[in-house]
Amino acid sequence: MNKKFLTLSLASLLTASCFAQVKPLIPNKDAIKFSKAINPENAYKHLSILASDEYEGRETGTKGAWMAADYIRDYFKSLGLKGPVDGGYFQKIDLVNLKLKQSQLTVNGQPKEYLKDYLVYPNTISDNGFMFSGDDIVFVGYGLKKDTYNDFAGTNIESKVVLMFANGDPTLKPGERMDRSSVMEMRKQRADYFAQNKVKAIITIDPTIDRLTENFKKNLSDGQVIVKTNSVLEAARQNVIPRISISLALANELLKTQNTTVADLQKKIMDSKTPASMALATPFSASGSKSETPVRCENVLGFLEGTDPILKKEVVVLTGHYDHIGLVKDPNATDKVNNGADDDGSGTTGVLLMAKAFTDAKKAGKGSKRSILFMTVVGEEKGLWGSEWYSEHPVFPIANTIADLNTDMIGRTGEEYLGKPDSANYIYSVGSNMLSSELGKLSEQVNATYTKMKLDYKYDDPKDTEQIYYRSDHYNFAKVGIPIIFYYDGMLEQDYHRPGDEVSKINFPLLTKRAKLTYYTAWELANRPKRPAVDMDGKGNPKK
Missing domain, CATH: 3.50.30 (Glucose Oxidase; domain 1)
Incomplete structure (x- = not known):
């Protein structure tokens, strides 16, 4: 067992980070400048479309999911991101x-x-x-x-x-x-x-x-x-x-x-x-x-090539799943659309916002040294299909993929934080130390430098009854040895997989702050001289 959870007192100390005790980084002015693209107004523009009734809940293999895939592809194309799949943006998945x-x-x-x-x-x-x-x-x-x-x-x-x-x-x-x-x-x-x-x-x-x-x-x-x-x-x-x-x-x-x-x-x-x-x-x-x-199904990929002749061969992956659970099956229901605004329209929106920020930086001559793959995956609600497909059919070599930062539900306040003073300034950080202690440390430093949020590590506990670590797309990267961080708001009861998960309930300033934490972490990963070492065994224990 991970020593972090051997005693109740130690576990409670690890529930949240205290950024005052972490040595901050030197703030990067360019990172701050281009983060302005990650704002509530831009977030609302994307999410109000992706989580609209017109998209019918974006169930994998249905019209709504195809509409979402087309929207994301067109946006990646408008930013100037490259289509890395034989010149295209869709990674076709063998769905039947x-x-x-x-x-x-x-x-x-x-x-x-x-x-x-x-x-x-x-x-x-x-x-x-x-x-x-x-x-x-x-x-x-x-x-x-x-x-x-x-x-x-x-x-x-x-x-x-x-x-x-x-x-x-x-x-x-x-x-x-x-x-x-x-x-x-x-x-x-x-x-x-x-x-x-x-x-x-x-x-x-x-x-x-x-x-x-x-x-x-x-x-x-x-x-x-x-x-x-x-x-x-x-x-x-x-x-x-x-x-x-x-x-x-x-x-x-x-x-x-x-x-x-x-x-x-x-x-x-x-x-x-x-x-x-x-x-x-x-x-x-x-x-x-x-x-x-056969059924139409695809991950949507946008690629931003790095600027360093050597480091650009390495890739940071930013993921979020654009699918949801579709229409309500009950014919007597008054609201027939499971809009999936938080799950995971919010994380998908975060990926789109970060894509805008990083492409703006490159156009201004401040592009990241390493390459970045913006990938919205499909089939998460069916069993992490899209990310599993990518892990088995990677467009870029697994050996060259240095980290995956996954945003899945970042737009609301979970039950444990409702009514608390920090309800609008926290995020569950899951898995940051499972494979790389360096990535976990970097996450703390980035937060202490830029966003100063409460990082809650509750779901890193191996005794977590919800087994959250295994339940989103980052896990398929972790399975093949890629360090990950999963950002999650903890909303498991209120409106989860129900028609009530709508845009009107999204806290857009909180969504964008969480997306900025992901962005700043990605910025550091994409520009550091060395990639984070894989020094943990996948369960948070040091490798022997």
């Missing part, structure tokens, strides 16, 4: 819409009803579809294999249909949660174990199927939009085992042969903390296939 072409499922020879008894997601179906049958189902509880608990012990699953609960872990204490990396590792081990045993199919018991809404059914019939990142393609290559989710009623029908129910098994396992795996002799057959249609 998957639809279920056909499915059937029978138990004891009796057909079951799709979307009532069972569910098959198109993205879990291989390109060749699936078809299987048999009467050898094995119930394996939660599908867990740990030192103290093993659902597979003494159970033969080879070439069988596996039945398991969709979620849960009886080994955890009340309120305890596994961190993201542990969950991912557990899932990988389970998938490997299933593959090694040539499992015929995986059937999960999912109570949500018993209460599917009409909106959900309609959305699923419209298709599943996925991006073909390397991880998705690899998962598709490995995940050739059919996966079907079934209702509680159908699960109880399968368990009837052993005179038990889902509720009885869950109670038995939780009370005893021991597995209750068993074989079920029930004839079962299923088949399914899918169709695939």
